Amino acid sequence: MTAMLNVKDLRAYYGQVQALHGLSFSLNEGSLTTLLGANGAGKTTTLRAICNMVRSTGAIEFEGKPIGTRSTENVVRLGIAHVPQGRGTFTNMTVEENLQLGAISRPDKKAIGSDIERMYDHFPVLKQRYTQQAGTLSGGEQQMLAVARALMLRPRLMLLDEPSFGLAPLIVRDLFRILGKINREEKVTILVVEQNAQLALELADQAYVIETGRIVMSGNAKDIANNEDVRKSYLGY
C-alpha cells in the first residue's frame, strides 16, 4: 500500500506557543485511521495544520505533492475535505444549500444533483429537512450534514474533528457506522480525531496516540485496543 498522506516533523504554533513538536505520521490509501489523545494534546491542531489553517513548519505531502504552502481553499480543492470541530454549519442557509456548498469547488456540475440524492440515501433525516434552515437542526443532524457536506466534494481524503462531540451514544454509533460504510464503499481515506477512544478504535484500522504534540504510540487499532497498558495510561478506559 502506498502512503496517501505523509506528514514529517510537523511543528505548529499559535502565536508564541508551540502546539506540535515534530509530529510524523502517514495514512495509507483507503485506510481509516484515528488520531487519539487527551484534551490539548494537539489533535485539532494537526488537522488544522494539514489544511494550513494554523502556522506550521515541516513537510506535508498529499499523493506525492507537497501541500504545506497551499492556502486552505487550494488544499481542499485537491480533494481533502475537513469536517471541523463545531461542524462549521452554514446555519442561516438551508440544508440543501449547505450540500450545494460542499460541491462548490467541483468542476463537474452535472453530477451534483445525483450526489445530493446519494447523501439523502446515506442520511435520510436530511431529506426530510432539506428546505429547513440548517441552524434549526439538532446537534446530531448537523453533524450528519457536516459529513454529507464534506462528501459532496467527492474527497479522496476526509478529515473529521471529533465527530462524536456532544452527541448521544446511539447517534454516535449510527454516525460511525456510516463513516465505515463510506470508507469501504466509496474508497474515501479517513482520518478521524477522537476523544472517544473506545469507539474510534472499533471503527479504525490504524491508530496513532498523541500526547503534548508528539506521537507516542502507533499501530494496528486492534492491537492498541487490546494493549492494557496503553489503554490505561493514554486512553483512560
Place this chain on the structure above:
Amino acid sequence: MELFANQVLAGIATGAIYACMALAVVMIYQAIDHLNFAQGEMAMFSTFVSWQLMQWGVPYWGAFVLTVAFSFAAGIVIERLLFKPLAKAPILTNVAGFIALYAIINSVAGLIWDFTIKQYPTPFGSSPFLGSQLISTHQAGMIGITLLMLLLLFFFFRFTRVGLAMRAAASLPESARLVGINTSWMIALGWGMASAIGSIAGMMIAPVVFLEPNMMLGVLIYGFAAAVLGGLSSPFGAVMGGFLVGIFENLVGTYIPGVGNELKLPIALALIIVVLVVKPAGLFGRAIVKRV
C-alpha cells in the same frame, strides 16, 4: 383620502432614492459584514465619471454602461489595495479606513470637478408620470431600475453558484474556505458589485439632488437607515425600507401639526428606532436561528 394617497405616492417617489442607495449598502454588508461609510462618495465619484463621459460626447446609455464597468473595477481595486491588507485588523481600523476614503474621494472629486452644482440628465424625462404632479417620469424610471436591480440580485444570490459562494464567504469565512471557496476574492467581488450598484444609484439620484461632491451626504444616511429598517440581510427588505422611510417622512410632515420640513426626518428616523427595538433584525431581515 386623496391627500393621503397623494402623500404616499410622493413618499414612494422620494423613497426610491433611499431604496436605490440602500441596495448598495446591503450589497456591501453581504460581502464584508459591515457598512462602508465611503460608499456614498464612491457613488458620487462614479456619477461624476459618467457626467464627464457625457461632456465628452458619449451618449447617456453608453456613459451609463461604461460607468458601471468602471465602478465595478474600481471597487475591486480599492478592496485589493486598501482593505485586503486590513482584513485581519480590528473593525475600528476598517472604520478609520472608510472615513479616510470618504474624505479622500470627496476632496479629489472637488479638485477635479470643483464644488459648483451641476445639472445631471435623466434618460426618462421629467414630465408628470401618468398625469400625476407628484411623481415624475424620472422617479418612475428610478423605481423601475431599482426593482430591476433587486430582481437581478435576488436571482444572483439565490440561483447562481457564485452568489451562493458569496453568501457563504460572508456568513462563515472559515467554513467557506473549507469547501474550497476563495473568500478573499469573494470579498473583492462584493466590493465591485456594491460599487457598481452604487454608481447606478448615483446616476439615478443625481437628476433629483443635482451633481456636486456633497450630493450623497444626506442620501447615504437615509440609505443606511432604510437598509437597517428593512433588514441588512435582505436586499428586498432594504428596498422596502427605502420606500417606507420616504412614505413615513411624507406622512409625518403632512399629518402631524407643527412638523415642517425640518422635523419630518428626525421623526421618521425615531420611528425607525422604535421598529428596530421591536424587531432588531429589521422588518424583513431573517433572524438567525441557532440551536446547540
